Amino acid sequence: MTAAIRRTVTFPGISVDRLKSMLGAYNGHLKQIEQRLNVKIFHRGEAFFIDGEIDIVTRAEQLLHRLHEESELNPQITADTLHLIIQGSQTDRDFQEDCSDQEHTGLDEVWLQTRKGRINPRGANQKRYVQRILQSDISFGIGPAGTGKTYLAVAAAVDMLERNEIQRILLVRPAVEAGEKLGFLPGDLTQKIDPYLRPLYDALYEMLGFEKVAKLIERQVIEVAPLAYMRGRTLNHSFVILDEAQNTTPEQMKMFLTRLGFGSRAVITGDVTQVDLPRGQQSGLSHALRVLEPVKEIHITRFHSRDVVRHQLVQKIVEAYEGWDSEQQRLSAQARAERKARQDTLISENDAAADAQHDA
Template identity: 75%
Template sequence: MAAAVDALERQEIRRILLTRPAVEAGEKLGFLPGDLSQKVDPYLRPLYDALFEMLGFEKVEKLIERNVIEVAPLAYMRGRTLNDAFIILDESQNTTIEQMKMFLTRIGFNSKAVITGDVTQIDLPRNTKSGLRHAIEVLADVEEISFNFFHSEDVVRHPVVARIVNAYEAWEEAEQKRKAALAAERKREEQEQK
């Protein structure tokens, strides 16, 4: 977000566009009343919060009114070409492969795209591959595209969050080893029965 604001202030781009998929984190919220902006606001609220923290409420509101800053659900990107823009796709681990491809092909001239996501926090239905995971595989060798991976020591929240991340990573590693050992044991038992 800071890089986008900096690029705007240095007039390297003409607008900032922020988007994220409207995917619920585990719990189902059901029908949301209101118009479109009221329905998608809960999904986009973290993006607004970051902008307000960096620029202040009044400045953000003015920039939104002038369409210099746009916050929109990912579903509304289809058909657009985003020139002279800094585009941020947040929570991209919750995109499908099709959504990610659609987003990536919106990038226009003199634009930069930053895609953030955490593949350990995917909220998609089972058997739906994350667009972020897929993009990492498909685009690894494409020129002008780079990936930066962060770890628990990069956490900029409360220090306990890094310890929480480490604990989950250790548990997941142990769980993978346990499953591999069980699979090896089953295979050995099957071979002994033959």
């Protein structure tokens, strides 16, 4: 059993407002850290006293420093923000355990600047994802909902647009629910596919504001299109985001990837476990991941349940579904093995009976 220790963390000269932001209402932020990490934290003036096992105390100390940094940018830290900070610290630890020091180098200083403020990736996996988006012409973000893969792709597009590195943003999503046949829906093209692109719009509104987004769409600086309407186009100086890519066919995925022109960048996001295609239809995303794996210039970032940055319960829900799926796959494999063993036994018995009859 690890011995308990006490560690003191001080923030000399911290203002009353920043201290209030760090503590939360009725010291709620400290209580949240205590509950999540199983430590005790006492506060007196500029000093915080942390009691617990040495590894946990070290992590709590790091969280307090992150909270202090956040209070400089955010005068009103919410419980949700603190949850993301705690979650990010855990993914940092997991990432460092999974990767070599060389792979982790350079991941600390990366952020995206939008009109509404700076967006900081939460956790090492998100940082690596953003870094790959900014450095690669084609990037994949694969993983469950809530890991920030689409949100960060939109943020990267806005960041590059604001710095005039690209001329337009294209948002593309397969409209599987309408079978890519949108003619029967009312309205123009944008109105027909708006419901399928709503998550992308929400991210844009948050980063640029409603009026700015509306003006950019009117000027076609931001363009929305169903995947089927991309055929025959060549996209130059553009940032193209293909969301829900698991609902593409292999032919559609190849068509999309070959639209990329000079000075353009593409980010493909999706969750290979959430395919809405007709039964028996192969997912273009799964197919592309296998085909493009040898291409070194294309980077693939895989997110896991530990990277979920929504409500804490969402992470547990994702983990529960992943566990259930794994168990079902194990049982199916076991059942197939048992059926094959029975068939082999039956064939052997029949062969033995035939040999005995022949000898007789």
